Amino acid sequence: MAEAQATKCVVVGAGPVGALSALYAARRGWDVEVYELRGDLRDASTTPLNFTKSINLALSERGINAMRQSGSTQLVDAILSETIPMHGRMIHSQDVNDHFTEESQQYDVHGRYIRAVDRANLNKLLLDEVEALPNVKLHFNHKLTGADFQRQRAWFEQHASKKPQTADGAQAHQAQIDQRAKEIEVDFDVILGCDGAHSSVRFHLMKFVRMNYEQSYIDTLWCEFTIPPAENALSRTASAKGGFATSPNHLHIWPNDDNMFIAIPSVDKTFTCTLFAPTASFEALERSPSNIHSFFHANFPGAADLVGEDELRRQFDQNPHLPLISIKCSPHHFSSTGVILGDAAHAMVPFYGQGMNTGLEDVRVLFQHLDAHPASADGRRVALSTYTAERVPDAHTINDLALANYWEMHAGVRSPLYLLRKKVEEFLSDKVPSTGFATQYSRVSFSNQRYSEVADTVARQGRILVGVMFGSFLLPAVGWAAWWVWRWQRASRTGISATKGAAGVGGVLERIGRAFT
Known part of the structure; x- marks a missing residue:
């Protein structure tokens, strides 16, 4: 049975994940209020939380699909029209003659690509879309200072958007000191914490749930x-x-x-x-x-x-x-009243370009679970529980994959073994698609397969490839070596020089060794 009145949803954080969360919630008829610590993020003068420009990000299938599922087709088209396709990596180096070199390594044998997107423009388009909806209110310069997830109350400090304007600098400074932030109380049915790696929502959520936390x-x-x-x-x-x-x-x-x-x-x-x-x-x-x-x-x-x-x-x-910070935690929710998404739940190092994409995918997966259950407190309780059960292993997996990808980016791109496996998997994906083979990168960046399933599938592919190598190369080589040993022993018994036979066996084993180094 539907609730008697619209669900009151408070979204903390107005970045891309928070804005998309608000859009999903508003499309379902919820009353949505968005609270952001900083000023309006569409204002170029607003300082990012990490005090850097961070103007461009890698946008891939998971993020695009999440925005597509929001029901705002024109929004997605507008965002994609202002992206730059990146078809692969360009590896820069220097040859033996000190000439600068460039080597292109395509991301995908099927021609798929990721997109460079301006973070500020992406955020602006999302916030503009959200603000145009009648059941959404945006509140900037509001700092979450407390949250009670049982009484369903939250408290925010409301800060002035501009510094006091006076002629005297000392007076302005004193006015800032004297000015006390106004605190407001907000009731809610559910809080969506989208407020980044140093999340205030997560901090207060920990007081109500036994959260395992690793930073x-x-x-x-x-x-x-x-x-x-x-x-x-x-x-x-x-x-x-x-x-x-x-x-x-x-x-x-x-x-x-x-x-x-x-x-x-x-x-x-x-x-x-x-x-x-x-x-x-x-x-x-x-x-x-x-x-x-x-x-x-x-x-x-x-x-x-x-x-x-x-x-x-x-x-x-x-x-x-x-x-560079890495955060894992579990669970991602409390009862029917609070859930964390994006970096608040799984901050990761940037080496897979999946941080924002994972956060946007969180939104799609969360509302997929919410839509599968009744629009009531009891329905939300079950939905948030099943969401955590699905999302935690996926979040932990991409966190680990992002860290491991640092090796691929600064060393693997020059590793013959890594490049060989990539070529084999791409060949099978392109020429023998019935095998189901695909590279890990293509599964992560160009599909919506669960991250935990990606890791399991890639590990299985690796075992198959090792088995094929063992069966097609190592076993024949061992058999050849065994034949040489037999021949050497037979030659010894018949008086033929053992040294020659031993040298033959040694040469075989040496060649095998070289093949695997």
Whole structure:
């Protein structure tokens, strides 16, 4: 039986995941209120929570499908029209003659691609769509200070959107100190916590549910850089076109043993770049910033020329050097009244480009469970429980895959064994589709298969490939070696030189060893 009145839904966080959550809820007739700690995210002056530009992200099938399922077809078309296709990775290196090289590695044998999307524009389009609905209210500059998930009450501090305007700076400062934030109380039927890795909703949810929580930092920091458009760049690569300093249709990687530099295209023909390096490397560069140029020249051939020598030092000095956090928790809900989504539930390192896509997919999966049960408190209780049961293993899996993909991006892209497996799986996917083979990357980025199922399927594929290699190569090789041993023993008995026979066996075993190294 339906509830007597519309469900009151409070969404905390107005980023892409929060905005999509509000859109899904509003489409179902719920009364939706969105509360955001920062000012209006459509205002260019609003400072992101991580104090960086973070202007472009990788958008793939899971995120697109989640937005498509919101019922806003024109919204999806508008978003996709302002993205840039990235068909693969462009690996940058240097040959033995010190010439800069580029090697394109396609993402998918079937021609599928991911998209570079401007985060600010994506957020703006989602918020505009949400704000146009009559049953949605947006509240910016509101900080969640408390939540009671049993009494179904939440408290927010309402902060001024602008600093006091006075002629005297000291008076303005004092006015800010004297001004007390106004606290408001809000009732709700359900809270959707979409407020990021340092989620206040999750913090308060922990007081009501026995939540297993794991937070870790990896020994890698990151810093943003920008490659200007070709007309302003001091250098261009061979793949440059369309006003971009290098190929606009690739995710660019300068791989190295323990660090990496990447670049993602933007619609304004710039590239947003990220340096990933161990903490010790950052500390050394912070002590001697003038070494940033030699560091780049030694590790990322050609990248410094694209950014610009002067800009390289300036951007390293001015842009923050930030850690990478990984968060797992379980469960993701309490009773019928609270649930966390996106980074609030599963912050992950960025190496698979799935952070935002996973968060958007959370919304689709959550409302799929809600739609499968009665529109009542009891129905929501069951729905949130089944949502957690499905989503926790998937969230933990993509968290692990994202961390493991760091190796693939900075080392695997140059590994013959990794590239061989990729070619075999792509060949089978393309030429013998009945085998069901596909690469892990294609399953993660170009399908909606559950992450936990992806991991199981890829592991099974790996076992099959090893078995095929063993059956088609190792067993014949062992049989050949056994034949040589038999021949050597027979030759010894008949007086033929044992040394020659032993050398033959040794040569066989040596060749086998080389094949597996």
